[in-house]
Amino acid sequence: MDDMHHLTSALEEHYKVAVDWKGSLFCGVKLTWDYINRHVTTNMPGYIGEALTKYQHPKPTVPQHSPYKSTTIHYGAKVQRVEEDKSPPLTPDQIKRVQQIVGTLLYYGRAVDSTLLTALSAIAARQSNGTQAVAEACHQLLDYVATHPNAGIRYHACDMILAVHTDASYLSELGGKSRAAGHFYLTNKNDEDFNNGAILTLSSIIKHVMSSASEAELAALYYGCKQAAPIRITLEEMGHPQPSPTPVTTDNITAQGLTMGTMTPKASKSNDQRFNWLKCRNAQRQFRYLWRKGILNRADYTSKHHPARHHQNVRPFYVFDSNELPTQ
Numbered sequence: 001m002d003d004m005h006h007l008t009s010a011l012e013e014h015y016k017v018a019v020d021w022k023g024s025l026f027c028g029v030k031l032t033w034d035y036i037n038r039h040v041t042t043n044m045p046g047y048i049g050e051a052l053t054k055y056q057h058p059k060p061t062v063p064q065h066s067p068y069k070s071t072t073i074h075y076g077a078k079v080q081r082v083e084e085d086k087s088p089p090l091t092p093d094q095i096k097r098v099q100q101i102v103g104t105l106l107y108y109g110r111a112v113d114s115t116l117l118t119a120l121s122a123i124a125a126r127q128s129n130g131t132q133a134v135a136e137a138c139h140q141l142l143d144y145v146a147t148h149p150n151a152g153i154r155y156h157a158c159d160m161i162l163a164v165h166t167d168a169s170y171l172s173e174l175g176g177k178s179r180a181a182g183h184f185y186l187t188n189k190n191d192e193d194f195n196n197g198a199i200l201t202l203s204s205i206i207k208h209v210m211s212s213a214s215e216a217e218l219a220a221l222y223y224g225c226k227q228a229a230p231i232r233i234t235l236e237e238m239g240h241p242q243p244s245p246t247p248v249t250t251d252n253i254t255a256q257g258l259t260m261g262t263m264t265p266k267a268s269k270s271n272d273q274r275f276n277w278l279k280c281r282n283a284q285r286q287f288r289y290l291w292r293k294g295i296l297n298r299a300d301y302t303s304k305h306h307p308a309r310h311h312q313n314v315r316p317f318y319v320f321d322s323n324e325l326p327t328q
Contacts, residue, residue: 030043041153042155055101064144094130164228182220221274249292251291
């Protein structure tokens with residue numbers, strides 16, 4: 001308590017300071033604590049309502065349960081390629097509106113609603129040369145947040161052990177690009193099935209063109225571990241020692257086999273940097289690469305654009321929807 005008073009008095013010498021001893025608000029995020037059940041729920045009440053008013057977006061007449069148009073399935077094709085966008089270009093003012101919508105929802109998505117991140121990433125990659133299809137994607141995204149306006153994340157007390165799931169989708173974006181995804185959460189020791197809110201969600205278009213699905217999965221594994229390395233250090237410096245190594249899950253047996261040394265690579269020059277970095281961290285016992293089938297991979301959700309039914313089925317696993325959280 002003395003340290004807290006010293007901190008506030010030092011800050012008050014130069015700034016106007018408001019002190020919240022209940023810890024109910026942080027950077028616009030509301031924290032609802034339940035000490036009996038040992039969890040905290042974060043949400044941003046009113047944020048989406050203000051955003052819809054700002055962009056003069058009416059409430060949809062039909063509920064929208066998908067934040068982005070799902071990829072059309074071409075039955076019989078080995079690679080599900082994305083159809084090229086041939087719609088007319090937007091005006092500079094319309095492009096600016098798209099950029100504003102992405103900026104407004106990006107903070108909300110990173111803070112409390114990770115289900116938006118894949119759609120936001122896809123729109124942001126196309127916003128500088130926006131077309132009518134991009135504007136329609138923004139409209140669908142606003143319909144989605146209007147349908148689900150009060151998302152949040154629930155964090156349960158645990159042993160603070162970092163766990164990571166990574167996944168990739170091959171050639172799932174325009175321009176022949178693939179997507180890498182990662183789900184980072186804190187769990188209990190030796191409990192892989194513990195469901196906790198994500199402390200970080202990765203959904204990023206891979207910069208380079210991948211030559212195979214296995215290479216895309218290896219890139220996703222690399223992206224995930226690069227993000228996990230500083231998180232491990234942060235947790236340890238906060239007083240939460242991490243087991244060595246940190247479990248990292250992938251659903252591609254080739255990516256796991258190459259990094260664990262159970263497979264011998266051939267003609268892998270194009271991904272040597274990622275491949276050797278992952279092998280090095282495995283040899284240092286910083287990471288341990290595990291294989292689990294795709295249905296159990298928590299990063300699968302943010303690796304691609306799903307149909308509305310899938311979003312409805314899995315959304316409760318990732319976010320907590322409630323308009324009636326208990327008052328503090």
